[in-house]
Amino acid sequence: MTLSSIRKVYQGIADRRQMFRMFDRHAQRPHRFEDDAAPLYAGEWFELAESEHDYMFEVLPPLFMRGEIFAMREFLTGSVTSIFFTLKIDGQFRYFHGYCDLSDKISPTRMRDAIVEREMGPIRAMTxxxxxxxxxxxxxxxxxxxxxxxxxxxxxxxxxxxxxxxxxxxxxxxxxxxxxxxxxxxxxxxxxxxxxxx
Structure with a gap:
């Protein structure tokens, strides 16, 4: 069960309860503690509210910060960790969470670009x-x-x-x-x- 590519996994703005559910939406997978889950999570992203973004920023000191991006210090699996984005889209600041595999140094930039491209496109449409x-x-x-x-x-x-x-x-x-x-x-x-x- 390998997923790939950068993909939006939730429509709308996730509240705190939904955000925490989404952090481990593959928790029931078979062989959870035996397999490499990086391909399952890497590339997933969704939008969240500013308050949830700020809450996560205050949980732990970030692993790194670059302009509109910060990374969580705790890794989900292997080299995959949570990346949070503050992006200005159509004149509005919006907030996003994604899982990036940091073994690929440009994965946060690639995800940011994919989010901007998707959200500047037909928001009121879905594949x-x-x-x-x-x-x-x-x-x-x-x-x-x-x-x-x-x-x-x-x-x-x-x-x-x-x-x-x-x-x-x-x-x-x-x-x-x-x-x-x-x-x-x-x-x-x-x-x-x-x-x-x-």
Missing amino acids: RDERLEHIWSSTHDDYRGYAGERWSEPERGKRTVLFYGGSRGATLLDRLTDHEISAKLPVHLRYLPAALAA
Whole structure:
């Protein structure tokens, strides 16, 4: 279950509760303490409120600060840590969190550029992948998980969500139909146009 690239994983501005849930949104993955989780987390980002950004700044002295960026001193896994951004977009200061792999020295800059490009684009649009990531991020832990032994070998370890309707039950996240995706999204996100993938 390897994810890659820089990707927005939550639509809207995360409050403190949601922010902490998002920090470890892969906590239920199989073999949590045996595998290298860096590819899962590296590249994930979401927006948060100024108060949450400032709260995190005050938790520990930052590992480093560069203009609009600061990094958390504690690493999530390997060389992946939290990076917080204060970015001026369309004349407004906005605040973001992302996981960067600091073994690549330019990963914070690359993430900053990707966030600015995405947020300067069609904000009121979402790609299919952004819709799936939002569903995963906003679904309670009791209603999401990973395919286990009852699934076929190639499906094991993939993300699942519980889907009510008929006898379906849990289904693979990436196999949700457009209709099922729409049903699982909050009303204000259901009918957004599709954004072109970055």
